[in-house]
Amino acid sequence: MSKVKNLLNTRIGFFGLASILFWLKTYLVYLVEFNLGVSGAIQHFILLINPIAFTVILFSIALYFKKTKRAYIALFIVMAIASMILYFNVMFYREFSDFLTMNILLGSNNVSGAVVSSTAAMMRPWDIFYWMDFIILLVAILYKKKSPIKMDNRPLKKRYAVATTVLGVALFAGNLALAESNRPQLLVRTFDRNYIVKYLGLNFFTAYDAFQTAQNNHVRASADESNLVDIVDFAEENHAAPNPEYFGEAEGRNVIVIAMESVQQFLIDYELEDENGEMHEVMPFVNSLFHDESSYSFDNFYHQVGQGKTSDAEILGENSLYGLPQGSAFQTLGSTNTFHAAPNILKQEAGYTSAAFHGNVGSFWNRNDTYQQFGYDYFFDSAFYDVSGDNSMEYGLKDKLFFDESVQYLEQLPQPFYSKFITVTNHFPYPLDEQNAGFPTAQTDDETINQYFATANYADQAIEEFFNYLKESGLYDNSIIVLYGDHYGISNMRNPHLASLLGEDPEEWGDFENTQMQKVPMIIHVPGAENGEVSHKVSGQVDMLPTLMHLLGLETDDYLFMGQDILSDEHDDAIPFRNGNVVTDDYSFIGQSIYDNDTGEEIQDSLSEEELADLNEIKVEATRELSLSDDLMMMDLLRFYTPESFSDVERNDYIYSDQLEVLENDPLRSTSLIEMNGGQSTADLYETDAPELSEDTPDDQDDSEGTSNTDNSSNSEEMDASETTE
Numbered sequence: 001m002s003k004v005k006n007l008l009n010t011r012i013g014f015f016g017l018a019s020i021l022f023w024l025k026t027y028l029v030y031l032v033e034f035n036l037g038v039s040g041a042i043q044h045f046i047l048l049i050n051p052i053a054f055t056v057i058l059f060s061i062a063l064y065f066k067k068t069k070r071a072y073i074a075l076f077i078v079m080a081i082a083s084m085i086l087y088f089n090v091m092f093y094r095e096f097s098d099f100l101t102m103n104i105l106l107g108s109n110n111v112s113g114a115v116v117s118s119t120a121a122m123m124r125p126w127d128i129f130y131w132m133d134f135i136i137l138l139v140a141i142l143y144k145k146k147s148p149i150k151m152d153n154r155p156l157k158k159r160y161a162v163a164t165t166v167l168g169v170a171l172f173a174g175n176l177a178l179a180e181s182n183r184p185q186l187l188v189r190t191f192d193r194n195y196i197v198k199y200l201g202l203n204f205f206t207a208y209d210a211f212q213t214a215q216n217n218h219v220r221a222s223a224d225e226s227n228l229v230d231i232v233d234f235a236e237e238n239h240a241a242p243n244p245e246y247f248g249e250a251e252g253r254n255v256i257v258i259a260m261e262s263v264q265q266f267l268i269d270y271e272l273e274d275e276n277g278e279m280h281e282v283m284p285f286v287n288s289l290f291h292d293e294s295s296y297s298f299d300n301f302y303h304q305v306g307q308g309k310t311s312d313a314e315i316l317g318e319n320s321l322y323g324l325p326q327g328s329a330f331q332t333l334g335s336t337n338t339f340h341a342a343p344n345i346l347k348q349e350a351g352y353t354s355a356a357f358h359g360n361v362g363s364f365w366n367r368n369d370t371y372q373q374f375g376y377d378y379f380f381d382s383a384f385y386d387v388s389g390d391n392s393m394e395y396g397l398k399d400k401l402f403f404d405e406s407v408q409y410l411e412q413l414p415q416p417f418y419s420k421f422i423t424v425t426n427h428f429p430y431p432l433d434e435q436n437a438g439f440p441t442a443q444t445d446d447e448t449i450n451q452y453f454a455t456a457n458y459a460d461q462a463i464e465e466f467f468n469y470l471k472e473s474g475l476y477d478n479s480i481i482v483l484y485g486d487h488y489g490i491s492n493m494r495n496p497h498l499a500s501l502l503g504e505d506p507e508e509w510g511d512f513e514n515t516q517m518q519k520v521p522m523i524i525h526v527p528g529a530e531n532g533e534v535s536h537k538v539s540g541q542v543d544m545l546p547t548l549m550h551l552l553g554l555e556t557d558d559y560l561f562m563g564q565d566i567l568s569d570e571h572d573d574a575i576p577f578r579n580g581n582v583v584t585d586d587y588s589f590i591g592q593s594i595y596d597n598d599t600g601e602e603i604q605d606s607l608s609e610e611e612l613a614d615l616n617e618i619k620v621e622a623t624r625e626l627s628l629s630d631d632l633m634m635m636d637l638l639r640f641y642t643p644e645s646f647s648d649v650e651r652n653d654y655i656y657s658d659q660l661e662v663l664e665n666d667p668l669r670s671t672s673l674i675e676m677n678g679g680q681s682t683a684d685l686y687e688t689d690a691p692e693l694s695e696d697t698p699d700d701q702d703d704s705e706g707t708s709n710t711d712n713s714s715n716s717e718e719m720d721a722s723e724t725t726e
Contacts (some may be wrong), residue, residue, distance in 0.1 A: 011063070011152040012160065014137075018079060018088065019052075019059045021133035025182075026051035026086060026202065029130065029675035034409055035091045036198040046175070046199055053175050054203035056168035058082060061160035068153045079134055083633050085129050085206055091123065098363040099205060101335060101485060102213035175200060193363055212332065212500060217632075222334075225636035230629050231560055231637065238625075239557050239573050240546070240564035246296075250480040250526050255346070255548065256470070257420040257482045259313065260286075260396075260461060261427050262489030263456060265299060272453050274440035282453050285464035285659050289366045289483065290521065294529045298566060300585075302540045303487045303523035305375030306578035310422065312366040313486040317341040317542035318374065318420075320561035322629040323578060329633055334370030337651035338638040338648055342545055344375030348416045348646055349554050353668065354418040356404045359385050359397025359567050362656065372654040378663065379656045391429055391692055395424040399462035400690040407469055408683045414668035415478070423462070426455040426489065435691040446497040453488055463689050473682040475673060477527050482548065484541065485520025492517075512595045515581060515588050523626060538585050539566040540575040558643040562629050589619045 062075035066664040140149040233336040305312035311330035314325030343354035355378035362368040364379035379662035430451035439457040441450040470476040499506040542563035582589040595605040
């Protein structure tokens with residue numbers, strides 16, 4: 001004991017004790033207050049050690065002070081600030097299931113006021129324990145006579161302070177390496193704050209978020225209206241006038257958008273052969289929609305997402321802008337940027353109410369903040385669904401249950417409404433539990449590919465059930481339904497294993513074939529229309545919003561869109577990918593190669609210099625389009641540009657914690673389906689064969705099994721960086 005006492009009476013010993021207590025306190029908070037979705041021994045170990053490195057680095061600051069009092073005062077200041085950040089995150093998480101960001105702390109987020117006003121309600125009796133380390137150490141130092149711990153008045157050599165900091169950096173490097181081994185490209189493909197906290201710690205997240213915020217603010221602050229000139233010129237040149245045959249075809253109708261997770265174009269009309277030689281149509285209902293006379297479908301439609309995957313598809317589809325070259329625009333810019341997004345445009349142009357539906361947590365891809373910036377009136381995330389037990393798999397609520405539970409909210413939306421449903425069951429690595437199994441699996445040497453068809457078939461069934469409800473409830477005839485694949489489902493590295501199922505030779509599979517596999521379905525279904533067709537135009541997700549707006553009878557020439565109306569005769573066929581590749585009707589520009597789309601052969605060596613220059617100009621213009629979109633996004637240039645009769649979003653109008661009460665008191669509620677039905681709910685009209693809702697399903701499932709959270713699963717954690725990530 002005397003040795004311990006002597007150690008604590010040294011500056012290093014006392015500071016070491018403070019570090020240990022703060023580390024253990026932080027770990028306790030992780031376990032008690034946060035739902036970080038930890039699974040497996042490695043993740044539990046990472047969670048245990050991740051507070052250590054930054055605690056050592058932060059507390060080592062005090063060791064650089066030569067004078068004793070200043071050193072101890074510095075330690076307590078650092079400890080107090082770190083404790084406040086920890087505790088404020090605890091209170092914020094209790095209310096919003098998310099972590100504090102710099103934008104919130106600096107008052108740029110409307111929820112900061114909610115935090116202050118409801119502080120007392122968020123406090124708990126046991127919260128005193130989160131301050132006990134600070135209190136005990138402070139008392140021990142202040143009560144010099146009675147305390148066994150004394151200040152160490154001996155000067156500390158600078159090399160000890162430096163060594164402590166270096167130790168902290170080394171510990172962090174080890175932590176990061178371990179995290180990267182379990183979650184590749186953690187900081188590059190950031191799509192949930194929970195991930196950073198789980199792997200690298202709350203203190204690191206705070207520092208990382210502060211750095212990103214400062215970096216973004218610097219770029220943003222350097223911009224002015226002059227940066228808009230080229231973008232405005234491009235938008236004017238790029239505008240494609242609407243086709244009179246289609247303009248206003250769906251005017252005044254509700255809009256229902258369904259993002260079909262990981263569905264690729266090759267699934268349309270595809271039949272899978274089982275081990276007995278029998279053929280099974282994978283997505284029969286979506287196929288029927290694709291070929292319906294009331295559908296405008298596109299079979300050369302490409303996803304254009306980058307690392308933001310599903311969230312990039314939302315940027316593209318609802319803003320006609322591209323995601324970022326690296327990372328996710330939702331995560332990086334979603335909390336602060338100005339957007340001219342579909343929900344706000346339709347609200348101001350045509351009086352639409354808007355709502356997004358997603359069976360995962362709202363913090364995933366920073367949707368809570370980004371949807372506020374988009375102008376969504378309502379956002380129903382996992383907090384509004386029963387995601388317990390076997391209702392969820394991997395990335396959220398199973399699709400059949402998701403649609404079934406969503407209609408109780410959909411029927412309350414004032415009409416006309418703009419709604420978006422994000423499905424998740426057909427998500428890498430495509431698991432499907434035994435009770436939902438039944439569709440044959442493919443017979444390849446890749447288990448991921450084998451399962452892909454079964455989960456796609458499940459998604460198809462869920463969509464059909466939802467359509468049946470729309471018809472039974474009366475919403476169908478007064479709606480326009482948009483279905484699109486958000487991104488590839490089978491990655492390039494797996495495509496050769498898929499080749500034989502597509503009638504291709506795996507040995508001849510190459511870059512051209514990989515590029516062709518980036519096609520995803522795009523279906524705009526307008527009940528009652530009789531001029532539907534399957535268009536072979538080359539088009540992409542950036543074209544979705546202008547196409548939709550023209551069908552609704554709304555002009556787009558006043559907006560800074562990168563895309564064009566696909567149904568317009570003036571539509572340009574050059575489609576840029578986020579990696580710089582470009583596809584046109586006739587050619588594919590992949591890296592430094594040019595391919596003929598008809599033959600799949602490289603042709604650049606057979607072209608004259610003049611022909612090659614003309615074709616390369618197409619790629620140059622496509623690259624310019626990406627660059628202009630990046631400038632607009634990174635510099636937040638839309639804050640300098642306001643279309644006529646349009647106003648930017650006021651985020652104070654959008655907060656998603658008391659939505660049902662807000663919906664109940666919506667002044668336009670009388671136009672909702674439920675009110676037009678005499679207050680009688682239509683939810684009972686929904687019919688599903690989901691086994692989870694069967695009376696025979698046991699109700700004593702372990703609630704921890706399959707529960708939706710942002711961790712998702714150990715399988716998804718181990719995915720290759722090229723795999724699909726929502």
